[in-house]
Amino acid sequence: MKRFTSCKEAAKAVAEAMEHDLPLYRRFALNFHLLVCSACRRYRSQVIGLNRLVRRHVREPNQVVVELDSDTRQRLVDRLRQANATPTGGTLSTGNDHTPGGTPVTP
Amino acid sequence: MNHPGMDGKPDVRSDPATWVDAHGAALLAYAMPRVRDQLTAEDLVQETFLAALKADNFRGDAQERTWLISILRNKICDHFRRLARERAQPGGDAVDVVEDAQFAPHMGSDGWAKAPGRWLVDDETLMANREFWEIFHSCLGALPSRQAAAFVLRMMEDVEAERVCQDLEITATNLWVMLHRARCRLRACLEERWFTS
Numbered sequence: 001m002k003r004f005t006s007c008k009e010a011a012k013a014v015a016e017a018m019e020h021d022l023p024l025y026r027r028f029a030l031n032f033h034l035l036v037c038s039a040c041r042r043y044r045s046q047v048i049g050l051n052r053l054v055r056r057h058v059r060e061p062n063q064v065v066v067e068l069d070s071d072t073r074q075r076l077v078d079r080l081r082q083a084n085a086t087p088t089g090g091t092l093s094t095g096n097d098h099t100p101g102g103t104p105v106t107p
Numbered sequence: 108m109n110h111p112g113m114d115g116k117p118d119v120r121s122d123p124a125t126w127v128d129a130h131g132a133a134l135l136a137y138a139m140p141r142v143r144d145q146l147t148a149e150d151l152v153q154e155t156f157l158a159a160l161k162a163d164n165f166r167g168d169a170q171e172r173t174w175l176i177s178i179l180r181n182k183i184c185d186h187f188r189r190l191a192r193e194r195a196q197p198g199g200d201a202v203d204v205v206e207d208a209q210f211a212p213h214m215g216s217d218g219w220a221k222a223p224g225r226w227l228v229d230d231e232t233l234m235a236n237r238e239f240w241e242i243f244h245s246c247l248g249a250l251p252s253r254q255a256a257a258f259v260l261r262m263m264e265d266v267e268a269e270r271v272c273q274d275l276e277i278t279a280t281n282l283w284v285m286l287h288r289a290r291c292r293l294r295a296c297l298e299e300r301w302f303t304s
């Protein structure tokens with residue numbers, strides 16, 4: 001079947017429409033394509049579903065079972081104690097570090 | 108659990124172990140779905156604790172968890188910004204072979220090389236399925252790093268589009284094209300590794 005928009009273009013337009021409103025003509029072309037093409041309809045519902053799942057996934061951390069095993073715990077504690085004991089690394093009153101994590105940190 | 112601030116004030120600065128016990132698992136649980144591998148997640152949690160220890164506005168109250176998470180969130184964003192900058196290649200974003208491979212010329216127009224299959228699983232089932240998310244993270248980890256950075260910052264961290272464009276030094280159009288390719292790859296990867304096996 002000859003279509004105004006190819007499936008490749010349609011898939012791209014689906015993504016663009018997620019970021020901003022499409023110009024009228026392109027919206028019409030996309031909607032028409034979706035009307036006649038079940039593969040792109042399915043693609044669209046899958047990527048929209050994926051967005052929805054990913055958003056829930058990062059907002060419902062309970063779903064991720066993470067346990068602090070004793071090794072990990074010990075590693076974290078050791079490194080923190082070390083940094084805390086070193087005057088240069090873990091000074092408590094530098095006075096100029098007012099934005100923790102706000103700026104890129106070079107390791 | 109001896110949560111600092113809840114009962115008297117065991118000073119975290121004198122022994123960080125109390126902090127690790129109170130928030131370590133929660134911070135790691137926050138970082139893991141975003142960065143995929145345990146070691147990176149641990150490093151970021153570590154950096155978060157260190158930054159918090161050094162902070163002037165150090166808190167030992169009930170909002171401590173929220174405060175730590177906000178520091179961690181910045182660390183995660185910084186991590187992806189750094190990754191995107193390190194791996195920037197001139198002209199490297201021009202085409203995507205995986206995206207291209209999804210389509211094949213068909214009667215003078217680019218149709219699907221293989222039409223998307225039927226995904227017969229509902230959201231609730233997928234949300235609760237640990238194996239699905241392991242595969243998802245492995246697929247996310249297989250993305251080119253700039254695509255992964257764009258996807259995580261925009262879709263997972265909800266960073267505004269303009270900010271992501273600045274971070275990755277790309278235009279608004281490049282951003283949605285990059286997100287499109289990321290989704291294309293993720294979808295194809297999930298279909299191959301989860302939905303059809």
Ligand SMILES: [Zn+2]
Nearest residue numbers: 007010037040
């Ligand atoms: Zn189509």
